[in-house]
Amino acid sequence: MRPLRSRWIMVALTNLMAGYLRLTYATLRWTHEDRSRAEKVWADSLASNSGAILALWHSRVPVGPTAWPQGPDKPQIRVLVSQSRDGEFIARVIAKLGLPSIRGSSLKKTDTAKNKGGEQAFRDMVKWVRDGGAMAITPDGPRGPVEDLQKGAVALARVTGAPVLFVGIAMRPCIRLDTWDRTIIPLPFARAAMVWDGPATAGRDDDPDALAPAWGARLSAVSRRAEAIVGERQAVPAP
Numbered sequence: 001m002r003p004l005r006s007r008w009i010m011v012a013l014t015n016l017m018a019g020y021l022r023l024t025y026a027t028l029r030w031t032h033e034d035r036s037r038a039e040k041v042w043a044d045s046l047a048s049n050s051g052a053i054l055a056l057w058h059s060r061v062p063v064g065p066t067a068w069p070q071g072p073d074k075p076q077i078r079v080l081v082s083q084s085r086d087g088e089f090i091a092r093v094i095a096k097l098g099l100p101s102i103r104g105s106s107l108k109k110t111d112t113a114k115n116k117g118g119e120q121a122f123r124d125m126v127k128w129v130r131d132g133g134a135m136a137i138t139p140d141g142p143r144g145p146v147e148d149l150q151k152g153a154v155a156l157a158r159v160t161g162a163p164v165l166f167v168g169i170a171m172r173p174c175i176r177l178d179t180w181d182r183t184i185i186p187l188p189f190a191r192a193a194m195v196w197d198g199p200a201t202a203g204r205d206d207d208p209d210a211l212a213p214a215w216g217a218r219l220s221a222v223s224r225r226a227e228a229i230v231g232e233r234q235a236v237p238a239p
Contacts, residue, residue: 010088010089010092013089014089014092014093014096015096017089017093018092018093018096018097021062021065021093021097021186022097023188024186024187024188025063025065025066025186027188027189027190028066028171028186028189028190028191028192029189029190029191029192030192030193030194031191031192031193031194031229031230032193032194032195032196033193033194033195033196033225033226033229034195034196034197035194035196037165037196037197037198037199038165038167038196040199041163041165041198041199042073042074042075043073044163045074045075045132045134046073046074046075049132050132050161050162051075051128051129051130051131051132051133051134051135051160051162052075052129052134052135052162052163052164052165052199053129053134053135053136053137053153053156053157053160053162053163053164053165054067054068054077054134054135054136054137054164054165054167055136055137055138055139055149055153055164055165055166055167055215055219056136056138056166056167056168056169056219057138057139057140057146057147057168057181057219057220057223058138058140058141058142058144058146058181058183059146059181059182059183059184060138060167060168060169060184060223061090061138061141061183062183062184062185062186063169063171063184063186063192064079064094064136064138064169065094065097065098065099066169066192066194067136067167067169067194068134068136070098070099074134075132075133075134076133076134077099077133077134077135077136078099078100078101078102078125078128078133078134078135078136079091079094079099079100079101079102079135079136079137080101080102080104080121080125080135080136080137080138081094081101081102081103082103082104082141082142083103083104084142086142087103087142091103099136102121102124102125102128102135103121104118104119104120104121104122104124118152122152122155122156125156126156126159126160129156129160129162130160135156135162137152137153137156139152139153139215139216139219140181140216141181143180144180144181146180146181146182147181147216147219147220147223148216149212149213149215149216149219150212151208151209151212153212153215154202154206154208154211154212154215155208157200157201157202158202158203158204158206158208159204161201161203162201163198163199163200163201164198164199164200164201164202164215165196165197165198165199166196166197166198166200166215166218166219166222167194167195167196167197167222168193168194168195168197168219168220168221168222168223168224168225168226168227169184169192169193169194169195169223169226170184170192170193170223170226170227170229170230170232171184171186171187171190171191171192171193171230171232172190172191172230172231172232173187173190174186174187174190174232175187190230191230191231192230193225193226193227193229193230194226195222195223195225195226195229196222197218197219197221197222198218200215200218
């Protein structure tokens with residue numbers, strides 16, 4: 001996004017988007033399904049000072065903060081955000097919403113020579129989760145393929161032993177951006193749904209090649225369920 005190359009435009013858009021999202025979140029009319037799954041993970045994490053992992057598809061980034069409201073009854077959460085200019089915008093917006101980020105991108109399968117902070121970001125995430133924090137990831141981001149869960153999510157779960165929660169979020173009406181993943185922008189007073197699955201765990205002996213598609217299917221399933229609740233037609237094709 002070329003406008004984001006300007007410092008002043010970046011600041012203005014960040015303030016505008018953060019303010020819009022904060023006000024819009026307060027007006028959404030929610031239906032929650034299987035929230036008890038998340039509540040149990042939150043409680044267990046606090047009781048044992050152990051971490052947790054939240055997975056949602058990249059298209060839900062603008063409404064992701066609604067999945068983990070801040071408060072003493074939940075572990076603190078950080079968000080993995082790419083080091084791109086678009087990622088800088090996202091990081092600034094969610095920071096204004098009270099969510100700090102860890103910056104980095106996964107290695108591209110087609111270009112292993114470029115490491116956009118992925119290795120350091122992974123180490124930072126492992127330390128944060130092992131210290132009892134929660135980590136939010138979009139396992140098909142930042143460039144897709146759409147709803148194709150990459151093995152980095154499985155690797156984080158295997159190394160830390162933390163439980164993984166899958167959350168599907170949908171709302172109607174909403175704006176769908178003309179991006180690779182048809183990103184959702186919420187509209188005020190929209191009907192919204194949040195559906196949970198999990199927790200899932202991964203041991204060091206588990207096969208990432210088998211877990212990744214299985215977990216991706218679960219994340220897509222809760223996303224389709226949330227869309228069905230609000231009556232939104234599926235806008236993102238299956239991988």
